[in-house]
Amino acid sequence: MFLLGFLFLIGVWFLVSAIVDLNNMIFPSPYVTFKRMFELLGKGSTYKYLGFSVIRLLIGFAVSFVLAFLLGMLVNNSEALYNFFTPVITFLKAAPTATFVFIFLVLFGGRNAPAWVVILMTFPILYESVVSALRSTPKDMLEASQIDGASKFKTLIRVQIPLGIPFITLGLLSTFGMAFKVEIMAEIITGITKGGIGTMIKISNLLDGTDLTNMFAYSLMAIILVLIVSISSSIVKSKINTIKPSKNSGN
Amino acid sequence: MKKLMLLAAIPMVLCGCKTKNESNDAYKNLSFIVPTGAPAIAMAEFASLEGFETTTDPSTIVPLLANGKYDVAVLPTNVGATAINVKKVPYKILSTITFGNLFIGSTGKDSDGVMGSDDYIVSFQQGAVPDKIFHYVYGNDLDSALHYVSGASDAAKCLKTGKNLADESHDVDYVLLAEPALTKVLETTTSASVYANLQELYNTKSGGLMLTQASVFVKNTLSDDVVKESLLPVLQSSINQLIKEPDSITSKMNKVSDTATIFGVEPEYAVKTMKNANKMGIGCKLASEIKSDINKFLEIFGVSPITDENIA
Numbered sequence: 073m074f075l076l077g078f079l080f081l082i083g084v085w086f087l088v089s090a091i092v093d094l095n096n097m098i099f100p101s102p103y104v105t106f107k108r109m110f111e112l113l114g115k116g117s118t119y120k121y122l123g124f125s126v127i128r129l130l131i132g133f134a135v136s137f138v139l140a141f142l143l144g145m146l147v148n149n150s151e152a153l154y155n156f157f158t159p160v161i162t163f164l165k166a167a168p169t170a171t172f173v174f175i176f177l178v179l180f181g182g183r184n185a186p187a188w189v190v191i192l193m194t195f196p197i198l199y200e201s202v203v204s205a206l207r208s209t210p211k212d213m214l215e216a217s218q219i220d221g222a223s224k225f226k227t228l229i230r231v232q233i234p235l236g237i238p239f240i241t242l243g244l245l246s247t248f249g250m251a252f253k254v255e256i257m258a259e260i261i262t263g264i265t266k267g268g269i270g271t272m273i274k275i276s277n278l279l280d281g282t283d284l285t286n287m288f289a290y291s292l293m294a295i296i297l298v299l300i301v302s303i304s305s306s307i308v309k310s311k312i313n314t315i316k317p318s319k320n321s322g323n
Numbered sequence: 324m325k326k327l328m329l330l331a332a333i334p335m336v337l338c339g340c341k342t343k344n345e346s347n348d349a350y351k352n353l354s355f356i357v358p359t360g361a362p363a364i365a366m367a368e369f370a371s372l373e374g375f376e377t378t379t380d381p382s383t384i385v386p387l388l389a390n391g392k393y394d395v396a397v398l399p400t401n402v403g404a405t406a407i408n409v410k411k412v413p414y415k416i417l418s419t420i421t422f423g424n425l426f427i428g429s430t431g432k433d434s435d436g437v438m439g440s441d442d443y444i445v446s447f448q449q450g451a452v453p454d455k456i457f458h459y460v461y462g463n464d465l466d467s468a469l470h471y472v473s474g475a476s477d478a479a480k481c482l483k484t485g486k487n488l489a490d491e492s493h494d495v496d497y498v499l500l501a502e503p504a505l506t507k508v509l510e511t512t513t514s515a516s517v518y519a520n521l522q523e524l525y526n527t528k529s530g531g532l533m534l535t536q537a538s539v540f541v542k543n544t545l546s547d548d549v550v551k552e553s554l555l556p557v558l559q560s561s562i563n564q565l566i567k568e569p570d571s572i573t574s575k576m577n578k579v580s581d582t583a584t585i586f587g588v589e590p591e592y593a594v595k596t597m598k599n600a601n602k603m604g605i606g607c608k609l610a611s612e613i614k615s616d617i618n619k620f621l622e623i624f625g626v627s628p629i630t631d632e633n634i635a
Contacts, residue, residue, distance in 0.1 A: 117581045178386040182378065263380030265359060265584050274379050275584045278359065280507075281476040282483050 100285040108289040118272075122293060125186075125268030129255045132190030133248065137198050139191070141240075144202030148232070149224050154203070164196040169254055173261045182264030189258040194251045201243025205236030245305045249298045256294060269294055349553040353394040353545075356384055359587025360475075361502065361603040362397040362537045365420040367575035368561035370585060377585050388412040391542055395554065399452045400538040400617060401624040407540075408627045414540040415635040417550065419613060420562065422604040423522035423534035424502040425453050430485040431514040433496040438518060442496040444468045445487055447478040452536060453499055459623050460524040479504045483512050502603045503588050503596040510595075522604060533616045536604065541635050550635050555609075562607040569597035610634045 082102050089101040100108070112118045147154040172192055176185035209232045217227040259270025269290050276286035354374035357366045358381040369375050374394070378384060384396055385406045391413050396403070400419060406412040433442050446454055449471045472478050472489055481487050482498040482505075497518055500508070509515055525534045539558070541550050564571050573590040576582045583589045596602045610617060611634050618628040 117584075120581075174383075174386065177383055178389060181387065181392055182376070182383065261380075261383075263378040263383055265377045265379065265581075265587070271379075271584065275587065278379055278476045278587050279583055279589070281480040 100288050104285055105288040105292055108285045109292050112286070112289055112293075118293075121268050121272050122297075124266075125252075125255055125259065125270065125294075126297070128184075128187040128268065129190060129252055132187035132255070133194060133251050135187075136191045136194045136251075137244065140195055140198035140202050144199055144206060145228060145233075147203060148206045148228060157199075161196045161199060164192060169193055169257065170261060173258045176258075177262055182262040183266065185262050186255050186258035186268070186270070190251050190255050193254045194247050197247045197250070198243055201247070202236070202240055205239035205243070206232045208239060209235050241305060241308065245302055248301050248305075252294055252298050347553050347556075349549040350557055353549070353554065354392070355395045355397075356387060356393040357397040358384070358537070359585075360504075361421045361424045361605060363586045364503075364572060364576070364588070364593050364597075364603060365537075365562055365565070365605045365607075366397060366539075366558075367565070367572065367578075367586070368557060370576065371578035377587070379587060385410070385412070388414060388540075391544075394542050394545060396540045397537055398540055400535045401452065401455075401621055401626050403538055403540045404617075404621050404626050404629055404633070405624075407629070407633050413543050415543050415633055416610040416617070416629060417539045417541050417555065417635040418558070418607055418609050419533075419535040419538045419617065420558070420605065420607055421537040422606050422608075423456075423525065423536050424603045425456055425521040425534075425536075426500055426502065426505050426517055426602070427519040427521065428482045428498045428500050428505055428508065429516050429518040430482060430495050430498065431516065432485055432494055438465070438497050440465055440468045442468050443470065443487070443493060444497045444499070445470050445472055445478055445481045445495050446499040447472050447475055453501065455623055456521050456525060456534065457499055460521055460528060475501050475504055479508050482508045482515050485514065503592045506596045506599065506602065507588075507592050510592075529619055532619050533608070533613060534604070535608075535613060535617045535620045538610065538617075543635075545635075559607050562605060565597065565605055566601060569594050572597060 085102045089099050089104075092099050143157065147157060169189060172189050173185060176188040179185075180188055206228070213231055213235070214227060217231050222230065255268070256270035256273065259267040260274045263271075263274065265271055265275065272290045273287050276283075276290065280286075350369070351372055352374070353369075353372075355366065355369055355372070355376065357363050357375070357377050359377050359379050363370070363377045366375075376393075381399060381402065384398055385402060387393060388396055388406060389410065389412055396414065397420065398406070400416070403414070403416060407414055407416070427438065429436075429438075438444065444465060446457060446469055448454060454471075470487060470490060470493075472481060472487065477489065478498050478500050481495045482500055485495055486492045487495050499521075505517070509517070522534050526532065541554070561575070565575070572593050576586055576590045576593065579585050586593070593603075597605070610629070611631075614629065614634070621628055
């Protein structure tokens with residue numbers, strides 16, 4: 073079905089590029105876009121820009137996840153702490169991304185601002201996925217752990233976190249694509265040309281706004297990167313799910 | 324005795340030479356932030372330096388200056404002067420490096436060939452330099468015909484396609500555009516042509532003043548040795564070379580690997596525009612020498628005039 077969905081997408085894309093008349097503007101077909109993408113991948117500078125984006129994204133995402141994980145563990149056993157942080161999380165979720173781009177531009181400069189934006193924009197989502205993962209532990213498991221004399225911390229480490237890993241992985245998966253989008257958008261807004269893939273999209277528009285081929289090709293690179301990560305993570309997640317029953321059966 | 328004095332003088336002379344060389348190279352340690360397009364081309368000599376950065380959006384430069392993040396910044400002169408006067412950013416104006424690259428292009432669709440209030444005119448960056456200069460030259464009579472797009476690249480699209488895609492593909496008669504984007508469009512669009520040169524119109528209306536569009540601003544903590552003995556001579560000689568030998572632009576721009584990305588324009592169009600009567604308006608005049616031109620330009624924007632204290 074995945075392949076069928078992919079073919080459907082490509083089909084619609086072909087159709088749109090054939091039908092849409094954008095007044096002499098070039099709306100590239102999938103063939104033209106893929107061809108341009110491979111041409112761009114033949115240039116060393118493309119990897120430099122991809123590298124800029126990916127490194128900043130990974131740093132921002134990793135920092136965000138660590139913070140979300142630590143805070144999630146902290147509020148796990150305290151309803152008061154959870155309520156205390158709720159307004160902050162709601163604020164971060166509701167705040168417009170562009171506002172933070174401008175704030176971080178001043179605070180950390182154009183090159184670092186996108187990573188900070190990724191941290192701030194993904195943190196509330198990762199935090200919520202960690203909290204709900206930890207809170208989804210079945211009551212009987214928690215009670216069994218307590219009867220066995222485990223402390224709250226030990227229960228968290230030995231029971232709640234291992235059981236929550238699939239949910240947390242799912243949270244990571246769904247947030248990664250969004251993080252990449254935020255990173256690219258922040259690069260476009262900052263406008264610093266030693267940027268990343270977002271910079272290349274902006275420059276493509278600047279150099280020839282009537283030819284969308286380069287923009288499509290760079291966007292395709294970003295999509296493929298997110299797809300690779302999503303598929304890899306899905307495989308990891310299914311492995312986790314298959315390992316778990318065998319562990320249980322061993323006990 | 325004379326021999327002794329001579330011997331004593333040699334190290335002093337050598338020391339003097341060394342200090343001079345060090346001073347001349349001091350610009351290499353500076354950090355730069357420059358908008359892409361004509362200003363970046365004017366600053367091409369510095370592009371290969373580690374601290375050189377360009378941005379596609381000049382409006383993001385001022386916030387960066389508030390913390391003194393860069394030693395040297397190129398900004399629209401009015402924006403820089405406002406930042407100094409109002410926001411008190413720690414910078415001084417050194418020299419103007421672009422003297423106007425604004426033109427009105429015709430799509431060839433206007434039947435009477437005269438721009439008027441019954442036409443569809445596209446402009447960009449409402450309230451910014453291009454828009455203010457347009458209004459200074461033409462007044463407010465054409466306001467009902469003006470339609471704004473978000474940036475120069477969108478304006479270029481309008482001239483190329485003859486339509487404003489952001490306004491239900493409305494037919495466009497005239498487009499306000501900056502060089503070198505205009506040259507690029509004209510080369511690929513036979514129906515488009517140059518309708519007016521805003522620099523010339525500005526010059527006529529202001530009684531012979533120069534359009535001091537973009538200037539170099541330097542951090543006020545930089546010493547005169549660095550600014551006037553190192554940065555300025557290199558800047559002046561580089562710009563003079565660009566004007567006298569437009570082909571030298573290619574070699575200067577190609578010192579960096581991603582030329583089109585860093586400069587926002589390909590070298591071939593930069594060279595063509597320079598060869599075409601320096602339509603990017605690149606030059607180098609000390610702010611101290613053209614203070615009255617700068618202040619007249621600032622007056623159009625309602626910005627307080629620069630004083631001697633604001634000049635490096």
